[in-house]
Amino acid sequence: xxxxSMSPHRLTFALQLLVTLVVAAFLLVPAGASILAGFTAxxxxxLSSGLTLDWVKEVLKLYSxxxxxxxxxxxxxxxxTLVLGVPxxxxxxRRPGRMARLVEEVVTLPVAxxxxxxxxxxxxxxxGFREFRMSPLFILVGHVxxxxxxxxxxxxxxxxxxxxxxxxxxxxxxxxxxxxxxxHVVVPNAKGGILAGALMVVTLSIGEFNLTWMLHTPLTKxxxxxxxxxxxxxxxxxxxxxxxxxxxxxxxxxxxxxMFGLERPLKTRAQTxxxxxxxxxxxxxxxx
Amino acid sequence: xxxxxxxARLFLLPLxxxxxxFFVLPLVRLVAVAGGGPNGAMEYLAILTNPxxxxxxxxxxxxxxxxxxxxxxxxxxxxxxLARNSFPGRALLVSxxxxxxxxxxxxxGFMIILLAxxxxxxxxATQALGLGKWVFAYSMxxxxxxxVYFSLPRVLVTLMAAVDKLDPNLEEAARSLGASRLHxxxxxxxxxxxxxxxxxxxxxxxxxxxxxxxxxxxxTRIDVLAMTIYTEFTLNANFxxxxxxxxxxxxxxxxxxxxxxxxxxxxxxxxx
Amino acid sequence: MxxxxxxxxxxxxxxxxxxxxxTRALEPLDLSIPAGETLVLxxxxxxxxxxxxRIIAGLESPDAGxxxxxxGADVTTLPIEKRNVGMVFxxxxxxxxxxxxxxxxYGLRVRGVAKAERLRQAHAVLEMMRIDTLAERRITQxxxxxxxxxxxxxxxxxxxxxxxxxxxxTALDAALREHLRAEIDSLLRRLAITAIYVxxxxxxxxxxxxRIVVMRQGAIAQVGTPRExxxxxQNDFVATFVGIxxxxxxxxxxxxxxxxxxxxxxxxxxxxEATLLFRPEAASLCAPEETGLVFQVEQVQFQGARQRVVLxxxxxxxxxVEAPAEQLVAAGAAMGLRLxxxxxxxx
Numbered sequence: 034x035x036x037x038s039m040s041p042h043r044l045t046f047a048l049q050l051l052v053t054l055v056v057a058a059f060l061l062v063p064a065g066a067s068i069l070a071g072f073t074a075x076x077x078x079x080l081s082s083g084l085t086l087d088w089v090k091e092v093l094k095l096y097s098x099x100x101x102x103x104x105x106x107x108x109x110x111x112x113x114t115l116v117l118g119v120p121x122x123x124x125x126x127r128r129p130g131r132m133a134r135l136v137e138e139v140v141t142l143p144v145a146x147x148x149x150x151x152x153x154x155x156x157x158x159x160x161g162f163r164e165f166r167m168s169p170l171f172i173l174v175g176h177v178x179x180x181x182x183x184x185x186x187x188x189x190x191x192x193x194x195x196x197x198x199x200x201x202x203x204x205x206x207x208x209x210x211x212x213x214x215x216x217h218v219v220v221p222n223a224k225g226g227i228l229a230g231a232l233m234v235v236t237l238s239i240g241e242f243n244l245t246w247m248l249h250t251p252l253t254k255x256x257x258x259x260x261x262x263x264x265x266x267x268x269x270x271x272x273x274x275x276x277x278x279x280x281x282x283x284x285x286x287x288x289x290x291x292m293f294g295l296e297r298p299l300k301t302r303a304q305t306x307x308x309x310x311x312x313x314x315x316x317x318x319x320x321x
Numbered sequence: 322x323x324x325x326x327x328x329a330r331l332f333l334l335p336l337x338x339x340x341x342x343f344f345v346l347p348l349v350r351l352v353a354v355a356g357g358g359p360n361g362a363m364e365y366l367a368i369l370t371n372p373x374x375x376x377x378x379x380x381x382x383x384x385x386x387x388x389x390x391x392x393x394x395x396x397x398x399x400x401x402x403l404a405r406n407s408f409p410g411r412a413l414l415v416s417x418x419x420x421x422x423x424x425x426x427x428x429x430g431f432m433i434i435l436l437a438x439x440x441x442x443x444x445x446a447t448q449a450l451g452l453g454k455w456v457f458a459y460s461m462x463x464x465x466x467x468x469v470y471f472s473l474p475r476v477l478v479t480l481m482a483a484v485d486k487l488d489p490n491l492e493e494a495a496r497s498l499g500a501s502r503l504h505x506x507x508x509x510x511x512x513x514x515x516x517x518x519x520x521x522x523x524x525x526x527x528x529x530x531x532x533x534x535x536x537x538x539x540x541t542r543i544d545v546l547a548m549t550i551y552t553e554f555t556l557n558a559n560f561x562x563x564x565x566x567x568x569x570x571x572x573x574x575x576x577x578x579x580x581x582x583x584x585x586x587x588x589x590x591x592x593x
Numbered sequence: 594m595x596x597x598x599x600x601x602x603x604x605x606x607x608x609x610x611x612x613x614x615x616t617r618a619l620e621p622l623d624l625s626i627p628a629g630e631t632l633v634l635x636x637x638x639x640x641x642x643x644x645x646x647r648i649i650a651g652l653e654s655p656d657a658g659x660x661x662x663x664x665g666a667d668v669t670t671l672p673i674e675k676r677n678v679g680m681v682f683x684x685x686x687x688x689x690x691x692x693x694x695x696x697x698x699y700g701l702r703v704r705g706v707a708k709a710e711r712l713r714q715a716h717a718v719l720e721m722m723r724i725d726t727l728a729e730r731r732i733t734q735x736x737x738x739x740x741x742x743x744x745x746x747x748x749x750x751x752x753x754x755x756x757x758x759x760x761x762x763t764a765l766d767a768a769l770r771e772h773l774r775a776e777i778d779s780l781l782r783r784l785a786i787t788a789i790y791v792x793x794x795x796x797x798x799x800x801x802x803x804r805i806v807v808m809r810q811g812a813i814a815q816v817g818t819p820r821e822x823x824x825x826x827q828n829d830f831v832a833t834f835v836g837i838x839x840x841x842x843x844x845x846x847x848x849x850x851x852x853x854x855x856x857x858x859x860x861x862x863x864x865x866e867a868t869l870l871f872r873p874e875a876a877s878l879c880a881p882e883e884t885g886l887v888f889q890v891e892q893v894q895f896q897g898a899r900q901r902v903v904l905x906x907x908x909x910x911x912x913x914v915e916a917p918a919e920q921l922v923a924a925g926a927a928m929g930l931r932l933x934x935x936x937x938x939x940x
Contacts, residue, residue: 042502049402056399057414060421060470063432066442070435077440117339120332127329136333140340145575147531149547150567153554154347157354157564174343181339196684201325202652203686205673207700207751211325217699221690240425242534257534261427264538269440276431287423291416324672 068280070273077269088274092263096275099259100282106169106255107238110176114184114234117177119227122188123219126197137189141182148243151178156247169253175244180237184230191226192219229293236286240279256282351564358561367562368569374549374562378569381546384461385529388468392476392525393518395469400480401510415481422474426467426534433458433467433539459540467535472525483517484510523581527574546570600787601663601754602628603649608659610644610811618644620812621659628664631781631788633802635795635822637834641811642791643759649789650757651676663754674703679748679756683763685740687732693743694719694728700751718750722780738769745777755787762797774800795835799823807831824875824936832870832938839876839912841869845939853908855886857932859939867939875936876914878902878922884929888912893922904928 071089075082093100121140125133143151155175160166197219204214220227242257249258256279263272356362368374403415424432437443437458444454457463491513495505511518533547546566554563602625609621619641626632634642647653649661651673660669668676687696694715695702701711719725724742727735735743741761748756761777762770778801781788792798798805799819807814807822807830815822815831826832832840843852845867850859852869859869881887888904891911899915902922906912914930916922 045502046406049398052395052398053402056395056473057418059436060418060473062442063435064421066435067431117336121336124329124332127325136337139345140336142575143344145527145578146571147533147547147567147574149531149533149550150351150571151344151347153550153563153567154351155343157560158347158350177339178343181336195689199682199684199686200688202673203680203682203688204699204703205325205652206650206678206680206757207703207747208674208677209699209703210674211328213703214325215328217703218688218690222688224690236423240423240428242425242427242537246534246537257425257427260431261534261538264427264431264434272431273435276428279428283423284420287420288416290423291419 064280067273067276070270071277072274073270075270076273088270089277091271092274092278095271096256096259096263096278099254099256100278102169102254103239103256104282106172106176107235109169109173110180110238111231111234113173113177114181115227115231118181118184118230119188119220119223120215122185122226123192123197123215123223125185126189126192137185140185143178144182148175148179148241149247151175152244152247155244167250167252172245172248172253172255175248176238176241179241179244180234183233183237184227187230187233188223188226191223191229195222197222225293229290232286232290232293236283236290239283239286351568354560355564355568356561358559358565360561364561364565365568367565374566377544377546377549380461380544381530384465384468384545385526388465388472388529389522389526391465392469392472393522396473396476396480396521397511397514397518400477400484403477404481404484419474419478421470422478424471426471426532426536427538429467429471430535430538432470433463433535437463437466459542461543463539464536464543464545467539468525468529468532471532471535472528476521476525479517479521480514483514487513519581519584523577527577530577531570531574600628600630600785602626602665603755603787603789604660604662604665605649605655606660606662608645608648608655608661610641610648610653610659611656618811619648619655621656622813624806624813624816626787626789628787629785630803631790631801633798633805634789634791634808635793635798635802635805635834636808636814637793639810640808642793642806642808644811645808646757646759646789646791649755650678650680677751677754679751679753681741681744681748681756681758681761683760685744685764687740687744687747689732691732692728693724693730693732693735696732696743697747697750699747704751715746715750718746722746737765738773741765741773745780749784753786755789756781758788758790760791760793762792763794770797777801799835807834809834824872825938826870826940827938828940829868832940837870837872837938839871839873839914841871841906841910841912843867843869850939852886852906853910854888854906854930855884857885859934859937861939864939869932870938870940871932871936873901873913873915875933876912877931877933878914878916878920879929879931881927881929884931886930886932887927888930890922890924890926890928893924902928904930 069080070076072084072086073080073082074085074087125137152175155171155178156166159171165171200218200222201214204218209217240257241255242261245255245258246261249255254262260272260275260279263275267275355364358364360367363370368378399418403411403418421429435441437456439456439458441456441458444456447453447455457466487510491509492505495509500508531547532545533551536543536545536548537551547570550563550566550570553559553566604626605622605624607621607623608619609617610619611617622645634645636642644653648655648659651668651671655661655669660667662668663676673680688699691699694712697718698711698715701714702708706714716725716728719728722742722745724739724746727739727743732740732743741764744761758777762773765773774797781801790798790801792801799822802819804816805819805822806816809830814834815827817825817827822831823835826835826837841850841852841854843850843856845851845859845861845864847863848858848860849856850867850869888906890902891905892903894901894903895918898918900918900920900922902914902916904912904914912930922928
């Protein structure tokens with residue numbers, strides 16, 4: 034489509050370009066400003082006040098515990114979703130029937146329900162168990178509940194795409210027991226889906242706020258909880274530097290997910306058009 | 322393959338137990354607590370019978386509808402532009418635009434403060450232009466901007482994929498039959514990406530209805546459903562109302578997503 | 594590589610299969626396969642041949658009342674991993690996460706054979722198949738024909754009691770199919786292993802099978818040697834499926850088959866309505882007075898070494914025969930038809 038063919042078309046092109054530029058500015062300028070503010074001595078006086086690493090150092094001093102806790106929590110969530118999710122995804126893909134659909138529906142329900150409601154339900158049901166309520170396990174449960182569907186779907190999509198059933202039959206014909214088939218054939222061939230799911234789980238867990246804000250205690254503060262604290266009570270430069278730290282953690286994960294996202298749909302779509310289109314895209318569902 | 326069936330059941334068991342203990346049971350408790358307050362079962366309908374809650378519900382739904390409409394309109398224009406034009410740096414721009422995809426709501430709130438807060442970039446710019454200082458971060462306007470910020474990247478990703486999948490022959494065929502560009506857009510392009518519009522619109526809507534982090538960061542005074550639930554629960558310790566409102570909130574978001582999934586699911590199947 | 598004849602005799606009795614949704618895939622049937630035989634299951638798609646193969650493999654269990662025995666021992670409830678069968682899948686089912694040699698050695702690995710020993714044995718099988726040079730390749734780096742050979746090598750490496758092949762050549766192009774068919778044929782004969790081969794391709798079935806089971810709608814239509822099935826189909830379905838073109842309607846009376854075109858001697862009980870089936874190559878043309886069957890030549894198609902002659906009977910029935918190119922055949926002339934009695938079939 035040449036933008037130069039006729040004048041009304043050129044006008045459309047110019048308008049589209051303008052909207053695109055405004056959108057780009059809307060999405061990127063605040064992020065850029067936040068990064069800059071984290072390095073600026075005094076944001077209100079602007080760049081002329083000079084660049085500094087003091088705010089970042091201050092953040093690391095004040096909030097390093099939330100950073101460490103978030104990383105540990107994300108890894109713990111990942112471990113539990115792997116143990117719960119990968120075997121279950123295989124079990125659900127094996128027998129596609131009404132039962133499997135129902136189970137999948139129930140298990141993916143937490144994504145469709147706002148984190149606030151989920152957190153409230155958890156607190157009402159388990160708030161009375163003080164030790165559990167105060168421990169990091171309480172937040173872990175919330176994060177697993179929320180991220181598990183992403184692991185499940187990611188692994189199930191790949192298992193459906195590689196026709197793992199026939200591979201399993203092949204292994205069975207050679208004498209492999211069900212457990213051997215799972216570890217020798219299913220898991221290695223689901224590697225792509227497991228990796229994509231793992232990236233999603235870690236990214237979502239590190240950024241989760243809705244559930245975590247309700248579930249956290251003074252001793253179990255995550256990075257986003259700390260962020261909300263700093264937005265409410267700290268000077269803008271510290272809030273910005275803290276956000277910067279968050280970006281540094283999350284952006285590599287997002288880039289990795291993008292690289293997967295560009296590759297994977299092509300493969301899965303080509304082989305199983307119906308399964309790949311099931312449900313919203315992988316990343317859809319988290320709430321601001 | 323009975324031994325494999327046994328293993329499959331064994332593999333599903335932990336998942337069942339987890340979901341039963343930490344999802345089904347808490348939901349049941351939520352229902353019980355909601356109906357166990359001073360108003361009894363009437364509490365379930367509080368969202369409709371209490372004029373303040375009803376007002377909140379209406380403004381939440383209106384805000385979410387506006388966010389959905391705006392996001393889809395802007396998203397369609399940008400997705401068509403990015404999918405149909407190639408220029409140096411396009412790949413970089415696309416990946417930058419989709420980067421905010423997983424920024425949590427609190428961070429999005431902070432972005433809006435930086436943009437339209439008291440020291441915001443927009444306010445400074447308008448002041449310099451002599452238009453007075455624009456500050457709308459701490460109102461419905463800020464929430465609107467925040468939710469658009471949150472939903473735009475994922476809408477873009479979905480729509481661009483849908484535009485890529487469109488068969489360019491269809492548009493060429495329509496033009497060969499004498500259709501104007503406007504007709505082509507109305508009769509071929511938009512129907513072609515309709516399933517993607519419906520699906521991503523539903524997600525944007527459900528997200529905006531249930532959103533909490535952005536509203537929490539911007540102000541506790543904006544009357545949207547999520548903030549009301551939060552206030553009822555933490556400040557007023559009104560568990561029954563908070564539970565009932567949570568149930569209503571969950572029903573709305575789940576309902577919207579389930580409905581469109583069944584709609585767009587059949588639509589996709591019909592399109593082959 | 595010494596693969597001794599370890600083939601098992603297989604007996605099926607009353608094996609039927611009804612799927613969970615109520616579809617009857619297989620009517621209860623009996624079948625016995627002697628040790629070392631190559632049995633081909635032939636039929637159109639959906640005829641139940643793959644279901645039958647999967648029941649023998651242990652991937653499906655027969656409906657209640659059905660039994661399968663290997664060498665007399667009941668294996669009905671034994672899952673596939675305990676039956677010691679080798680299976681070649683239509684899609685080959687090679688593990689993409691393993692190299693060629695690891696695929697071939699996999700069956701030995703799960704049997705607990707030590708690494709050095711299982712690699713040695715796997716290499717030996719690859720050598721026997723003349724593909725040892727592929728040992729370290731990834732599956733994705735193989736051509737279709739190479740994958741087929743690896744799949745076969747993998748199935749043989751465990752020294753199975755029976756080898757099951759599910760349309761193993763369908764995914765390949767025609768020239769390669771021909772070549773590999775000959776290779777599989779000589780391999781199966783050399784190993785003297787019991788083999789069950791599923792195909793929908795009659796040429797493949799005829800070339801490979803000691804016996805052929807022709808199947809239709811979940812039931813056996815005919816069991817016989819390739820020659821029997823080819824020349825003496827027992828019913829119309831088999832005749833059509835193996836490609837018989839000529840049908841003469843008539844009746845059988847006092848040891849003669851009589852039709853509008855004349856009659857010929859044919860042993861059998863009297864039958865008011867009978868159809869004589871024969872292939873073009875079972876017939877030859879002669880002078881009208883030399884035989885009881887007389888036709889008029891309608892069309893002659895010269896094909897080089899041979900010519901194809903379309904004949905019409907007195908009632909308009911058309912038959913097609915082949916004649917040597919040098920035989921003089923003119924359109925419109927009356928010609929006699931001589932039929933080879935050993936290659937006729939009456940249904």
